[in-house]
Amino acid sequence: MTIPPERLDQIANRFAEIEARMASGQLEGEEFVQASRDYAELEPVAKLALELKAAREEVAGLEDMLSDPEMRGMAEEELEALTQRIPELEQQLAVAMLPRDSADAKPAMLEIRAGTGGDEAALFAGDLYRMYERFGGEQGWKVEPVSMSASEVGGFKEIVANVTGTGVFAKLKFESGVHRVQRVPETESGGRIHTSAATVAVLPEPDEVDVQVDPGDLKIDTYRASGAGGQHVNTTDSAIRITHLPTGLVVTCQDGRSQHKNREKAMQVLRARLYEQQREATEGAEAEARKAMVGSGDRSERIRTYNFPQGRVTDHRIGLTLHKLPEIIAGPGLGELVDALIAEDEAKRLAAMNE
Secondary structure, three states: OOOOHHHHHHHHHHHHHHHHHHHOOOOOHHHHHHHHHHHHHHHHHHHHHHHHHHHHHHHHHHHHHOOOOOOHHHHHHHHHHHHHHHHHHHHHHHHHOOOOOOOOOOOEEEEEEEOOOHHHHHHHHHHHHHHHHHHHHHHOOEEEEEEEEEOOOOOEEEEEEEEEOOOHHHHHHHHOEEEEEEEOOOOOOOOOOEEEEEEEEEEEOOOOOOOOOOHHHEEEEEEOOEOHHHOEOOOOOOEEEEEEOOOOEEEEEOOOOOHHHHHHHHHHHHHHHHHHHHHHHHHOHHHHHHHHEOEOOOOOOEEEEEEOOOOEEEEOOOOEEEOOHHHHHOOOOHHHHHHHHHHHHHHHHHHHHHO
């Protein structure tokens, strides 16, 4: 993809303009915050644009030197290196210029639910949660459970967590869907391989201004929290169930000892789910096109299989199989899958722009 010189100038001029505005000392409050965001977003693009422009100018200078017998050898050598470097820079810049999902920089709500497979599915849901928790730790993110329903044999029937840090949604958004596991359960005396599943949903968490919730649209119920096996977590009605009447969305939270804390957490989850509905409704065709890049992201779609007997993980959307199951389920190895999914999305979007 050849990027025209005038486009490089536009990027450089825009970056210089933002830089000058920030240095002027005239920006305050929200204006300064927005300018800082624009600066951070454009800086890597501007650096690549300047490097590409400099490389092209250097090529022009070296080509002029080819007519000089004394300089020809050196010029040819440098030209060869630059002619290889320029296409790489153009590719990097093209990727950097791709339109970004407006939610990419946001924190996310991670929801994992045990699917088919009974106790084994709940254990697998626990494995997935710990995988994301350790992967998040490697990224410098903070992963905090918001609500959970523990299984009697271990793992979770359901767990919802808040993930905060840099680039959370951008890296986790392709994890939504059905994750399937094939392994021999510890309780299986015959050594037969069982297949079970868990569903994962990753929702961008909105700012307060992104989602306005009318208190009149909420039905809030309190009840007594209970743990696995029917044992009472406490003796007060601290558990919260919030129903958003216009959409029918229901969120429950019973993990905190305080009714106030549980209500706060439930509202956090509700806002994330409402925000995702709004995004899908407002972005329409664009949202559908984005989801089509590496699968719909729908929770009913099987996206990945973890085969323990063979030690492999297969992502069905991009046809990638890695024989690194222990490293992936441990957390750090997940990065290779995440990077491959992002690269596939970028490649398809670049191809669509060139059609």
